[in-house]
Amino acid sequence: xxxxxxxxxxxxxLSVATLAIMNITAVxxxxxxxxxxxxxxxxxxxxxxxxxxxxxxxxxxxAELAAMFSDKQGGVFRWVGEAFGPRAGxxxxxxxxxxxxxxxxxxxxxxxxxxxYIGFNDTSDAVLASNKIFTLVTVxxxxxAATFIALKGLGWVGKISRIGGTVGTIIPAALLIILGIIYxxxxxxxxxxxxxxxxxxxxxxxxxxxxxxxxxxxxxxEMMGIxxxxxxxxxxxxxxxxxxxxxxxxxxxxxGTFALGFIIPAKDINLTQSLLIGFxxxxxxxxxxxxxxxxxxxxxxxxxxxVLTWVAGPSKGIFTVGKAGYLPPFFQKTNKNGVQRNILLIxxxxxxxxxxxxxxxxxxxxxxxxxxxxxxxxxxxxxxLMFAAAIVLRYKMKTAQRPFRLGKxxxxxxxxxxLGFGGSLLAFILSFIPPGQINIGSNAVWYSVLIIGCIxxxxxxxxxxxxxxxxxxxxxxxxxxxxxxxxx
Numbered sequence: 001x002x003x004x005x006x007x008x009x010x011x012x013x014l015s016v017a018t019l020a021i022m023n024i025t026a027v028x029x030x031x032x033x034x035x036x037x038x039x040x041x042x043x044x045x046x047x048x049x050x051x052x053x054x055x056x057x058x059x060x061x062x063a064e065l066a067a068m069f070s071d072k073q074g075g076v077f078r079w080v081g082e083a084f085g086p087r088a089g090x091x092x093x094x095x096x097x098x099x100x101x102x103x104x105x106x107x108x109x110x111x112x113x114x115x116x117y118i119g120f121n122d123t124s125d126a127v128l129a130s131n132k133i134f135t136l137v138t139v140x141x142x143x144x145a146a147t148f149i150a151l152k153g154l155g156w157v158g159k160i161s162r163i164g165g166t167v168g169t170i171i172p173a174a175l176l177i178i179l180g181i182i183y184x185x186x187x188x189x190x191x192x193x194x195x196x197x198x199x200x201x202x203x204x205x206x207x208x209x210x211x212x213x214x215x216x217x218x219x220x221x222e223m224m225g226i227x228x229x230x231x232x233x234x235x236x237x238x239x240x241x242x243x244x245x246x247x248x249x250x251x252x253x254x255x256g257t258f259a260l261g262f263i264i265p266a267k268d269i270n271l272t273q274s275l276l277i278g279f280x281x282x283x284x285x286x287x288x289x290x291x292x293x294x295x296x297x298x299x300x301x302x303x304x305x306x307v308l309t310w311v312a313g314p315s316k317g318i319f320t321v322g323k324a325g326y327l328p329p330f331f332q333k334t335n336k337n338g339v340q341r342n343i344l345l346i347x348x349x350x351x352x353x354x355x356x357x358x359x360x361x362x363x364x365x366x367x368x369x370x371x372x373x374x375x376x377x378x379x380x381x382x383x384x385l386m387f388a389a390a391i392v393l394r395y396k397m398k399t400a401q402r403p404f405r406l407g408k409x410x411x412x413x414x415x416x417x418x419l420g421f422g423g424s425l426l427a428f429i430l431s432f433i434p435p436g437q438i439n440i441g442s443n444a445v446w447y448s449v450l451i452i453g454c455i456x457x458x459x460x461x462x463x464x465x466x467x468x469x470x471x472x473x474x475x476x477x478x479x480x481x482x483x484x485x486x487x488x
Contacts, residue, residue, distance in 0.1 A: 013230060013231065013232050014230045014231050014241075016231070016237050016240050016241045016244065017241075017244075019231060019237075019238070019241035019242075019245070020241045020242075020244040020245040020248065021245070022245075023059070023221065023241065023242065023245030023246070023249065024170075024245050024248050024249055024252070027055075027217070027218060027219075027220055027221055027245075027249050028169055028170075028173065028249055028252055028253070029107075029169065029217065029306070030169060030172060030173055030176070030256060030275055030299070031106075031107060031110040031275065031303075032214075032216070032217050033253070033256050033257050033260050033274075033275055034260060034269050034270065034273075034274035034275055034278075035369075036214065036253070036257045037192075037257050037258075037260040037261040037264065037266070037269055037274065038266050038269050039196070039200060040192050040193045040194065040196040040261055040266065041192070041194055041196050041197060041198055041258075042196050042197065042198060042199065042200035043254070043257045043258075043261075044198060044254045044257075044258075045198050045199055045200055046200070046214050047214060047250050047253050047254050047257075048250060048254075050214040050215055050217070050218060050423070050427075051218065051246055051249075051250045052419070053419050053420065053422065053423030053426075054215050054218055054383075054419075054420060054423040054424065054427070055218040055221060055246050055249070055250075056242065056243070056246055056416075057387070057416040057417070057419045057420030057423070058218065058219075058221045058222050058383065058386075058420055059221045059222070059242045059245075059246065060239065060242060060406055060416055061222075061386065061387060061390045061406070061413070061416055061417055061420060062221065062222035062386070063228040063234075063238055063242070063404050064390065064402060064404055064405060064406050064413070065079040065386070065389075065390055065393075066228050066404075067228045067234065067402065067403040067404035068393075068397075068400060068401070068402050068403070068404075069082075070228075070403070071480075072480040073320055073478075073479055073480065074089070074093070074317075074320070074321055074324075074479070075093065075096075075317050076089075076092045076093055076096055076222070076317075076382065076385075076386060077089040077090060077092060077093035077317070077321045079092075079386060079389050079390070079393075080092040080385045080386060080389045081482060082389070082393060082396070082397065082482055082483055083388070083389035083390075083392040083393050083396060084385070084388075084389060084392070086326070086465075086482070087462065087465050088385060089321075090321065090326050090461050090464070090465050091381075091385070091458065091461045091462065092382050092385045092386065093317055093318050093321050094318065094457075094460070094461035094464075095378050095379065095381055095382040095385075095457070095458075095461075096314050096317065096318075096379070096382050097314045097315060097317065097318040097347075098350075098378060098457050098460075099375050099378040099379040099382070100310055100314040101314075101347050101350050101351060102350075102354060102371055102374055102375045102378065103310075103371075103375045104143055104307065104310075104311075104351045105139055105143075105351060105354050105355045105357075105371055106371045106372050106375065107303055107306060107307065108138070108139040108142050108143055108303065108307065109135060109139060110275075110299075110303060111138070111139075111142055111299075111300050111303030111304065111307075112129070112134065112135045112138035112139055112142075113129045113135070113273055113276060114276060114296045114297075114299040114300040114303065115138055115296070115300050116128040116129035116131075116134065116138075117129065117273075117276040117280070117292065117293070117296040118293045118296045118297060118300075119293065125276075126273060126277075129273050129276075130273075136355055136356070139355050140351075140352060140355055142303075142304060142307065143307065143311075143348065143351050143355075144348060146304065146307045146308050146311045147311055147344055147345075147347075147348050149308060150308070150311045150339060150344060151335060151337070151339050151341060151344060152337060152339075163305065164301055164302050164304065164305020164306065164308075165302065165305060165306075167298050167301055167302060168298050168299055168300070168301045168302015168303065168304075168305060168306075169302050171298065172279075172295055172298055172299055172302070173252050173256055175279075175295070176256050176259045176260070176278070176279065176282075177252070177255045177256055177259050179259060179279075179282040179286070180255070180258060180259025180260075180262050180263070180282075181259075182286075183259075183262060183263065183282060183285060183286075184262055188262070188263075188285065190262050191261065191262060191263060191264060191265040191266075192258065192261035192262055192266070193266060214253075215376060215380065215423070215424070215427040216372065216375060216376045216379065217253065218249070219379050219383075222383075222386065228403075228404050234403065234404045235404055235405070238404060259278070260274060260275065260278045263278050263281045263282055263285075264277060264278055264281065275299070276292075276295075276296060276299070279291075279292060279295045279296075280292045283295075311344070311347075315340055315343045315344060315347055316340065318343065319331070319332070319340040319343050320477075320479075321479075322343075322472075323473075323474040323476075323477040323479070324473060324474075324477050324479035325468060325470070325472045325473030325474075325477075326464070326465065326468060326472070327464065327472065328464075328472055329471075329472060329474075330342055331343055331346070332474055354371065357370075357371070357449075370446060370449055370450070373431050373432075373450060374449065374450055374453045374454070376427065376428075376431050377428060377431050377432075377450060377453075377454050378453075378454065378457055380424045380425075380427055380428040380431070381428070381454075381458065383420065383421075383424045384421055384424045384425060384428070386420075387417045387418075387420040387421040387424065388417070388421060390413060390417050391410075391413060391414060391417040391418075394410045394413055396483075397483055400483070431450070432447070432450055432451075434446050434447075
C-alpha cells in the first residue's frame with residue numbers, strides 16, 4: 001500500500017538517518033589521517049575547530065542556496081553569479097572543477113601506495129611505495145582507466161561508489177578504530193606523545209600548516225545541499241541530519257587519527273604510507289599479518305570508486321555552464337553516450353602534466369603535500385565566494401522564496417557566513433607556509449608552485465570569460481536567466 005502510494009505520486013523522501021549517512025560517506029576519507037596524527041592529542045582541537053568554522057557553516061549555507069535555486073541549473077555558478085555577476089560565478093565553477101582535477105593525483109598517490117602494500121614483505125612494499133616511477137605509472141594507469149570507463153557512460157558508477165565507499169572507507173575506518181581501542185585496552189605501548197595536550201602551540205606557524213589540510217577533509221559538504229528539498233520538514237530535519245553527520249564525521253577522524261598515532265611514533269609518520277603501515281603494525285601485533293594485503297586491496301578499491309565517482313562529476317557542472325555560452329564549442333562536445341568527452345580529455349591532460357611533478361619533487365611525500373596545498377587554496381577561494389554570496393543574496397534577493405532558511409532574520413546567516421568566510425581565509429593564509437615536518441626541497445619551488453599556480457588558475461577563467469562570443473551558446477541549452485535579467 002505504502003509503496004503504491006509512493007509510486008503513484010509521492011516522491012521518495014530521505015530520512016534523517018539516511019541523509020546523515022550520505023554526509024558521512026561523501027566527506028570521510030582515511031588518506032589524510034597521517035598528516036594529523038603528527039599532532040598527537042592536539043589533532044582533536046584542529047578537527048573540532050575546522051568543523052565549527054567550516055564544516056557546519058558550509059553544509060548549512062549551501063543548503064539554503066541549493067533550496068533557493070533548486071529549480072535552476074548551475075550550482076555554485078548560479079549561487080555566486082546571482083550575487084556578484086556571471087564573471088564571478090564562472091570563476092567559482094571553474095575553481096570547483098580545476099581543484100578536483102588537481103586533487104586526482106593526490107588521491108591516486110594514496111591508491112598507488114595501497115597497491116604497493118598488496119605484497120607480503122613489508123620492507124619491499126615500503127621501497128616500492130616510495131618509488132617515483134611506480135607511483136607515477138600507477139597514478140596514470142588508474143586515472144585513465146577511470147576516464148575511459150566514464151566515457152562509456154556512468155549508469156553503474158553509483159553502485160560502485162556505494163560499494164567502494166563501504167568496503168574502502170567505512171569498514172577500514174571502523175576496523176582501525178576498533179584495533180586502536182583493543183590495542184590500548186590490552187596494554188599496548190602508546191607511541192602518541194600525550195604531553196602535547198589538547199590545545200596546540202599556535203605560535204609555531206610552520207607546525208600547523210598541515211592542520212589547514214583538515215579543511216579539505218571536510219570539503220564537498222556543499223554537494224549535500226542538493227538534497228535539502230528531498231527531506232520532510234527540511235527546516236527541522238536537514239539541520240538535524242547535518243549535525244548528526246558532522247558529529248559522526250568528526251568522531252571518525254579524531255578516533256582514526258588517534259588509532260594511527262597509538263601505533264606509529266610521530267617522527268616516523270609518512271603522509272602517503274603511514275595508514276598502511278599502521279594497519280600492518282596492528283595486524284602484526286594481533287598475529288593476523290595476512291590481513292595486511294586484504295586491507296590494502298580494500299583501500300585501493302575505495303580510491304578507485306572515489307575517482308570513478310568524481311572523474312565526471314565536477315566536469316559535468318562546468319560543461320552545463322559552458323553550454324550556456326561560457327566555454328568555446330570545443331569544450332561542449334559529447335560522445336555518443338552524451339558524456340562530456342573533450343572536457344574529460346583536457347582534464348586527463350592536466351592530471352598527466354601534474355603527475356610529472358614527481359620527477360622534480362624530492363619525494364612522493366613532498367609531491368603529495370604540495371598538490372594537496374594547491375588544491376586547498378583553489379577550493380578555499382571558491383568557498384569564500386560562496387559564503388560572501390549567501391550573505392549578499394539576503395539583501396539583493398530579499399523577497400525570493402527560501403524553502404530552507406537559516407533563521408527568521410539575517411543574524412544566523414551573518415554568523416555562519418562570517419564563520420565560514422573567516423575560517424576559509426585563515427586556512428588559505430596558513431596553506432602558503434611550508435610545513436616543518438616534511439622535506440619539501442627548495443622553498444622557492446614550494447612558493448612558486450603555490451603562488452603561480454593560484455594566480456594562473458584564477459586568471460584563466462577571466463581570460464575565457466573576456467573572449468566569449470554569442471556563437472558559443474548552444475541553442476538547445478536550457479539555462480534560466482539570472483534574477484536581474486528577468487527584471488530588464
